[in-house]
Amino acid sequence: MKSILKAMALSLTSSIALATIVFFVIYKFTTRSKSTKNSLPEPWRLPIIGHMHHLIGTIPHRGLMDLARKYGSLMHLQLGEVSAIVVSSPKAAKEIFTTYDITFGNRPETLSGEIIGYHNTDIVFAPYGEYWRQVRKICTLDLLSAKKVKSYQSLREEECWNLVQEIKASGSGRPVNPSENIFKLIAMIFCRAAFGKGIKEHKEFTENVKEMLKETGGMDVADIFPSKKFLHHLSGKRARLTSIHKKLDNIINNVVAEHNVKTASKTNETLLDVLLRLKDSAEFQLTADNVKAIIVDMFTAGTDTSATTIEWAISELIKCPRAMEKVQTELRKALNGKEKIHEEDIKELSYLNLVIKETLRLHPPLPLLLRRECHQAVNLAGYDIPNKARLIFNVFAINRDPEFWKDAETFIPERFENSSTSIMGAEYEYLPFGAGRRMCPGSALGLANVQLPLANILYHFNWKLPNGASYDQIDMTERFGLTVVRQSELLLVPSF
């Protein structure tokens, strides 16, 4: 009797298990790619969360790259309430940037844009339209022009020299954490460029910028369920962003109040000087909040992007001793024992520039660019795309497309020798700064902020991993956020 019951229990369990499997198989096939002739391919989806489960446990740009290899370089994903089109090849990117750049020129409304972007009145989050055109013009002509970038040269040189002294002070042969030093250096360059010589709240300001960069990255529940306002409160993100925003806003208010009592000379204007001058001009109609939104943008868009590029460049060079030796030899030969490096000394150093290009290919700081949204329904390459669909450019996948790049996963700076590619590939195969109308307006400043610190770090010191670890033991794991940074801090031993 006991054995009969046992057998019955077993068969009941297996029936339930079988029924569950059958249910999931049927479900999977019924909800599989609803690809009709006019809809994009997509993986199987679940109710409510859509395709989110395909990305769980992955680093998003890598997870998306794997999905694209199965479902195509133009695929659809339902992320909660949001319909997204993922672009993962140079060919698809080219078609969109050349034909649909304006259609997809908008940024979607996000919690970060609302709180940190002063109701989307900065540049990064501003919807495509007249206001964005105005602030973008200010950015390219007045804040980030070649002349303006050059005007910060001496402060870049001073701050880099301070960095060299700081590393030397910690002693030859002792491990240091260049990650920390590099972010501090870039933040200080920005603080001085934005506000003039040091503000008393510098430390608090940069800590909050860093905090904000952490909060604004990734795929947050609030952004994939925009209509479920209660989730924005439940996740605690609204409260955290508001708190950071208030602190930054207070600091900028203080700086602006102090600024009003002094008159800045036009020759050496800081970013704030320029913005306050334009605010009072007849040409632009900026409010005090608009000025603050743009200042915050400069910090968030400009600090982590450059700092993380320097860190990845050093990491790749440690991992590739051949390239490290080549770039150090080039620097040391050109500088010939000179103590302080001036930007003119390194401008023509070709291998250093190849190293930076290759680093940006393998580690674009914003691997998914910034989200875009279409402002009308559109037919894209024969597929019907609904109004408000979001566009995700997987630049990480594009920059490693094996059809365009030989040994795509390997760090080979020489691949850019004799190539005309500068900040963007002619065939859209290299997009670290994006492309089209919303392309990064800060590439010249960003590259200047990478070049000189990197040259100093490589010229003045030789670097090794701690505890005699061999070069191939360096941890290259990534952490996804607004920018993709190293998961572990870079701990290295300098000798000089």
Ligand code: HEM
């Ligand atoms: C290595 C350094 C940098 C990299 C790799 C980089 C990359 C990018 C990328 C990929 C985008 C998004 C483009 C798109 O959505 O199509 C972007 C946007 C932007 N970047 Fe940069 N960036 C860098 C430095 C800077 C600097 C130094 C600034 C200014 C201080 C800056 C300001 C901006 C702004 C304002 C936007 C938004 C543009 C818009 O929406 O119209 N960036 N950047």
